[in-house]
């Protein structure tokens with residue numbers, strides 16, 4: 340393999356830049372020419388790419404977002420779009436591509452591989468919703484962003500003796516809510532994986548208030564309900580002021596944490612190692628702090644195992660039923 344490329348696709352995630360840097364630098368160090376493809380699969384279809392140098396990735400390891408930009412490409416999902424993408428790769432003699440993204444992007448990587456362009460998937464998404472890997476790039480930073488917000492909201496929430504609902508991202512996966520909720524000492528955590536009872540939440544709030552608690556924090560994952568709607572429902576059942584903050588894109592931006600930079604660097608380098616050996620059709624992951632790789636289609640077929648013990652722990656630690 341002589342020429343490889345890298346692209347970012349789907350929702351951006353802090354640490355994607357560190358992964359791009361790792362691909363570019365380990366690629367060049369291995370004697371490969373490395374292209375950067377802009378705007379995900381759209382850029383591949385349109386030939387929007389350029390050769391990357393060592394200096395192209397200077398001063399980006401810390402930055403959130405992605406210097407290559409990202410996109411969701413409907414055209415790429417069509418047979419015609421795929422054929423155009425394959426043609427562009429062939430015109431530039433690109434034999435392998437590192438695809439940094441989530442499960443949708445990996446489905447695309449599998450199709451490209453099946454069409455003769457060896458692809459390696461690197462998991463870049465704040466959601467941590469990929470079953471095959473313990474962690475995805477961007478998750479740790481997003482959790483820390485949410486924690487930072489919880490700390491700030493706690494100050495004002497305590498001063499006004501209010502209940503604060505904080506809505507975080509996670510359409511199908513409650514990991515951001517669960518991890519930030521436990522680390523931030525939230526009273527209740529509402530996630531898509533576990534059915535919640537409004538009455539239980541209200542009972543906790545009332546009992547907490549009766550025991551003298553000044554304020555409460557409820558973390559809600561977007562996939563489990565609507566924050567504003569929940570605010571109305573709680574306010575109609577308890578005699579307390581309730582306010583909602585939807586963190587939205589605040590949690591997706593910002594400098595990548597040390598954990599994400601390291602993870603991205605290790606995964607990016609591993610992806611290049613595989614391509615150098617002519618291997619494609621695989622994803623890179625981390626299990627018990629070891630970087631590994633497996634078939635894309637196997638990884639996509641895996642069902643997420645929900646860490647129920649972590650959820651139970653959140654309930655035990657927040658229990659406000661007794662003194």
Ligand code: ADP
Nearest residue numbers: 349350411412415416440441442443444446447
């Ligand atoms: P993520 O990669 O974060 O899961 P998306 O699901 O939006 O984000 O997918 C990103 C892009 O990957 C899509 O816009 C599309 O171009 C490509 N993609 C998604 N699903 C498929 C698929 N089944 N076949 C081919 N390409 C796909």
Ligand code: F6P
Nearest residue numbers: 350441464465466508509510591
């Ligand atoms: O997949 C990452 C993610 O940040 C989800 O948590 C969120 O629901 C979604 O992307 C938002 O996507 P968009 O950038 O299209 O608004």
